[in-house]
Amino acid sequence: MSLANECGTDTPELAARRVWRRPFLKWAGGKYHQLPDIDRLIPAGLRLIEPFVGGGSVFINSDKHSSFLLADVNADLIHLYQMLAVAPDAVLRHARLLFGSLNSAEGYAAVADEFNAQLLGGPERAAAFLYLNRHCFNGLIRYNLAGKFNVGWGKYPNPYFPEKEIEAFTALAHNCVFMIAGYRRTLSLASEGDVVYCDPPYEPLPGTNGFTNYAPGGFNWDDQVALAECCVAAHQRGAAVVISNSSAPRITELYAQHGFTLHHVRARRSISSKSSTRETANDIVAVLGGMNSGK
Structure with a gap:
């Protein structure tokens, strides 16, 4: 065999x-x-x-x-997965706004500062993590000793918004348990x-x-x-x-x-x-x- x-x-x-x-x-x-x-x-x-x-x-x-x-x-990763499982429309709505208007060094820094301030709501924080992942240098996920996300802006001209891939994920999410x-x-x-x-x-x-x-x-x-x-x-x-x-x-x-x-x-x-x-x-x-x- x-x-x-x-x-x-x-x-x-x-x-x-x-x-x-x-x-x-x-x-x-x-x-x-x-x-x-x-x-x-x-x-x-x-x-x-x-x-x-x-x-x-x-x-x-x-x-x-x-x-x-x-x-x-990585709590931010699992939080994103959990939010997409229970509130995908809200995450996608916030993410589209970030992708559509903040692809610049200043915009990236503003999102990273808000993300690191720990003041965003559930769907907003999930959307910010998605934005940072697709806009940062090489998609690296890295934190400093204080627990702050500290990867630099990737300078990509038009970062891809992975809506089709997120739809495939959410179609499977009801069969998943996500755990930090x-x-x-x-x-x-x-x-x-x-x-x-x-x-x-x-x-x-x-x-x-x-x-x-x-x-x-x-x-x-x-x-x-x-x-x-x-x-x-x-x-x-x-x-x-x-x-x-x-x-x-x-x-x-x-x-x-x-x-x-x-x-x-x-x-x-x-x-x-x-x-x-x-x-x-x-x-x-x-x-x-x-x-x-x-x-």
């Missing part, structure tokens, strides 16, 4: 031809361009759990799960019939500096180890687990020690501001349960 048939997914050829939905947010480390490789390694199940949902490329494209538990430590939570709490909820997909901050490759400070406290090696251990515990309770990460030697060793099957996928790095320095590298997709495949 082929890997695709075991997983109940498309063959690699069909996956490559499939039309994948784009997420409505720009997100550093997003998995949109790796979906043909990642989706086929995620088994079917009753519920998909993502402790690091980020921009949501994976869940928004899932046709193998009937419900979703989507978590992240770390990976330990989220993974403690995984049990029989669940499928877990983890996309943590990547372990830096030797000799490089990784982007691991997307939230206060960052994500260090102790977190990588704890995440693997929490995933093993979830698997022991009956969940299948899939993790994406870099191919750093100690990551591959860590996952191999815990019994994961390792798959290599190609990825184009996109944090650099210069396209000439955006490199292609091998990533790891580690699988525990749900299939009996080789590397």
